[in-house]
Amino acid sequence: MTDARNVCVLGVGLIGGSLMRALGPDRAFGWNRSAPTGEAATAAGFDVSTDLAHTLGRAAREDALVVVGVPLPALDATLDAVAEHAPGVALTDVISVKGPVLEAVRRRGLAARFVGGHPMAGTAHSGWDATDPGLFRGATWLVAADDDADPDTWQRVAAMAGDCGSRLVSATSAEHDAAVARISHVGHVLAEALALAGARGGDLALALAAGSFRDGTRVAGTAPDLVRAICEPNREALLGVLDECLADLTAARESLAADGTLGPLIDDGHRARRTYEDVQAGRGGAGGDDDDDNAVTDDAITIRPGAPGWLDVLRAAGSQGRAVRLAD
Amino acid sequence: MTDARNVCVLGVGLIGGSLMRALGPDRAFGWNRSAPTGEAATAAGFDVSTDLAHTLGRAAREDALVVVGVPLPALDATLDAVAEHAPGVALTDVISVKGPVLEAVRRRGLAARFVGGHPMAGTAHSGWDATDPGLFRGATWLVAADDDADPDTWQRVAAMAGDCGSRLVSATSAEHDAAVARISHVGHVLAEALALAGARGGDLALALAAGSFRDGTRVAGTAPDLVRAICEPNREALLGVLDECLADLTAARESLAADGTLGPLIDDGHRARRTYEDVQAGRGGAGGDDDDDNAVTDDAITIRPGAPGWLDVLRAAGSQGRAVRLAD
Numbered sequence: 228m229t230d231a232r233n234v235c236v237l238g239v240g241l242i243g244g245s246l247m248r249a250l251g252p253d254r255a256f257g258w259n260r261s262a263p264t265g266e267a268a269t270a271a272g273f274d275v276s277t278d279l280a281h282t283l284g285r286a287a288r289e290d291a292l293v294v295v296g297v298p299l300p301a302l303d304a305t306l307d308a309v310a311e312h313a314p315g316v317a318l319t320d321v322i323s324v325k326g327p328v329l330e331a332v333r334r335r336g337l338a339a340r341f342v343g344g345h346p347m348a349g350t351a352h353s354g355w356d357a358t359d360p361g362l363f364r365g366a367t368w369l370v371a372a373d374d375d376a377d378p379d380t381w382q383r384v385a386a387m388a389g390d391c392g393s394r395l396v397s398a399t400s401a402e403h404d405a406a407v408a409r410i411s412h413v414g415h416v417l418a419e420a421l422a423l424a425g426a427r428g429g430d431l432a433l434a435l436a437a438g439s440f441r442d443g444t445r446v447a448g449t450a451p452d453l454v455r456a457i458c459e460p461n462r463e464a465l466l467g468v469l470d471e472c473l474a475d476l477t478a479a480r481e482s483l484a485a486d487g488t489l490g491p492l493i494d495d496g497h498r499a500r501r502t503y504e505d506v507q508a509g510r511g512g513a514g515g516d517d518d519d520d521n522a523v524t525d526d527a528i529t530i531r532p533g534a535p536g537w538l539d540v541l542r543a544a545g546s547q548g549r550a551v552r553l554a555d
Numbered sequence: 556m557t558d559a560r561n562v563c564v565l566g567v568g569l570i571g572g573s574l575m576r577a578l579g580p581d582r583a584f585g586w587n588r589s590a591p592t593g594e595a596a597t598a599a600g601f602d603v604s605t606d607l608a609h610t611l612g613r614a615a616r617e618d619a620l621v622v623v624g625v626p627l628p629a630l631d632a633t634l635d636a637v638a639e640h641a642p643g644v645a646l647t648d649v650i651s652v653k654g655p656v657l658e659a660v661r662r663r664g665l666a667a668r669f670v671g672g673h674p675m676a677g678t679a680h681s682g683w684d685a686t687d688p689g690l691f692r693g694a695t696w697l698v699a700a701d702d703d704a705d706p707d708t709w710q711r712v713a714a715m716a717g718d719c720g721s722r723l724v725s726a727t728s729a730e731h732d733a734a735v736a737r738i739s740h741v742g743h744v745l746a747e748a749l750a751l752a753g754a755r756g757g758d759l760a761l762a763l764a765a766g767s768f769r770d771g772t773r774v775a776g777t778a779p780d781l782v783r784a785i786c787e788p789n790r791e792a793l794l795g796v797l798d799e800c801l802a803d804l805t806a807a808r809e810s811l812a813a814d815g816t817l818g819p820l821i822d823d824g825h826r827a828r829r830t831y832e833d834v835q836a837g838r839g840g841a842g843g844d845d846d847d848d849n850a851v852t853d854d855a856i857t858i859r860p861g862a863p864g865w866l867d868v869l870r871a872a873g874s875q876g877r878a879v880r881l882a883d
Binding site: 499 | 694726735745749750752754762769771786787812828829831838875
């Protein structure tokens with residue numbers, strides 16, 4: 228089911244701008260701090276202003292779903308404006324860490340109609356020129372299942388993500404942050420270390436580099452400020468995973484020095500990659516219990532936001548990596 | 556210039572088999588230890604035997620260039636057979652580490668006509684079914700510039716690599732091994748650690764994984780025995796690079812814990828990735844000093860194997876990441 232009320236996007240860079248383009252100008256309007264990006268969006272047919280109070284006033288009047296798409300360092304100022312100009316709106320975000328956003332929302336008394344979100348999609352590029360209306364198609368969109376989540380807002384966020392072609396997965400903000408420390412943030416740090424190791428070998432090493440180095444360092448091409456804004460707010464979870472990796476790498480190093488073998492890491496890592504491939508192959512394959520014809524054909528759980536125990540159902544599905552979908 | 560004498564490939568798995576297919580059945584024949592692979596190659600029109608003495612006898616009679624394509628653990632047995640049945644042949648290899656191969660060749664008195672090689676190409680798959688005659692097209696093929704290298708063999712190896720569509724880069728075996736520890740071997744180890752960190756997050760983490768995890772863990776899909784055979788023989792160089800990475804990652808971890816920032820690694824890694832992109836963009840671009848119409852259009856150095864100082868010219872070009880090509 229679709230809930231096609233208006234969407235107000237605050238910050239129309241790569242993610243917010245792609246969302247706006249996926250929804251189209253009849254449904255999405257927005258705001259951007261920098262005028263050139265706003266002008267580019269306007270030239271593309273969208274109503275994008277640089278006047279945040281004005282944009283939020285319209286969102287409040289139309290009961291639009293407000294999507295915070297600014298980078299985390301700009302979150303506080305953006306939420307201050309929401310609290311001042313549109314304190315009652317339905318609110319979500321597309322920021323890559325969920326715990327700090329939830330805290331910032333709660334501090335301002337905006338939690339009653341807030342449900343966090345995170346589309347697992349992106350590129351190493353940024354800004355309006357990098358936007359793509361198909362960016363979220365086939366991607367996973369995390370819609371948070373935190374305590375006291377508002378069912379109506381949850382439904383609107385999930386419907387919007389579904390309209391963008393995304394697969395819905397749900398978990399608490401803390402569960403999300405622990406997971407992305409593992410599958411995104413620590414990967415950024417390792418990619419930077421690999422790029423640096425390669426470049427220290429000078430032009431010969433870089434000339435010999437082939438596909439494995441290209442792929443392994445790809446995310447080191449992301450702008451450093453953006454990498455920091457993505458990773459550093461998830462400090463506690465990232466520290467834990469970095470410590471695990473340091474222990475694994477140190478053990479492999481010691482084994483190589485002592486015995487000439489890299490030890491169990493090679494088998495363990497290979498098995499882990501296979502498990503990942505299996506989980507990803509489970510998406511969109513056959514094997515669902517039902518025979519509906521949704522685009523999402525994996526074994527998705529049907530959810531009725533607000534039904535008794537709905538948050539527990541969401542969390543249980545998420546812990547199994549299973550998608551959810553809205554009941555018709 | 557091309558030196559199209561016959562080539563005898565020992566071991567027709569991914570690399571050896573792809574080489575055979577790139578050269579064609581009129582020019583390449585070979586041997587493989589396992590019968591099914593030999594039969595698959597034979598069915599594809601190639602003369603591939605499981606009788607190593609017989610194959611080496613033919614190579615000696617025809618003065619073929621013998622290419623050792625077996626995995627490193629099978630090197631000693633293969634070189635023993637060469638020393639017994641064809642001690643005078645021109646010899647090269649396509650193994651991913653060069654120092655240990657050179658030592659093994661020298662121990663058997665086979666160095667006079669040996670020039671090591673390493674095509675920087677591969678996939679996570681292996682065996683004849685994974686072979687591809689276009690595997691080396693556009694890839695970099697390291698042709699070693701070790702002391703006392705035989706100019707005639709160097710020329711034959713370089714011509715063969717060029718016939719496969721590869722770009723030639725030269726360096727000593729030790730320089731090669733130091734470089735690939737940086738741009739290949741340590742990347743394997745980091746990819747295994749990343750895959751393991753992700754899988755420890757369970758199904759939720761793996762369901763949320765997107766492109767950065769897929770790319771960052773791709774080489775963890777390589778068979779563990781092959782990863783060990785590639786990385787472990789390069790122990791000394793790999794230990795040094797692992798120590799650098801551990802120091803960089805530990806510093807980032809300490810900075811994050813103390814100050815909430817990942818520190819200089821993010822900027823340094825990004826700059827390193829940009830340098831890599833620049834080096835790779837230099838390939839095939841304009842900017843050469845001459846206006847020949849070779850497929851390799853970067854600023855390649857022309858080399859005449861055996862001319863005075865030719866090994867110094869090769870090493871100097873390699874240290875700058877510059878390609879070389881044979882004089883007409």
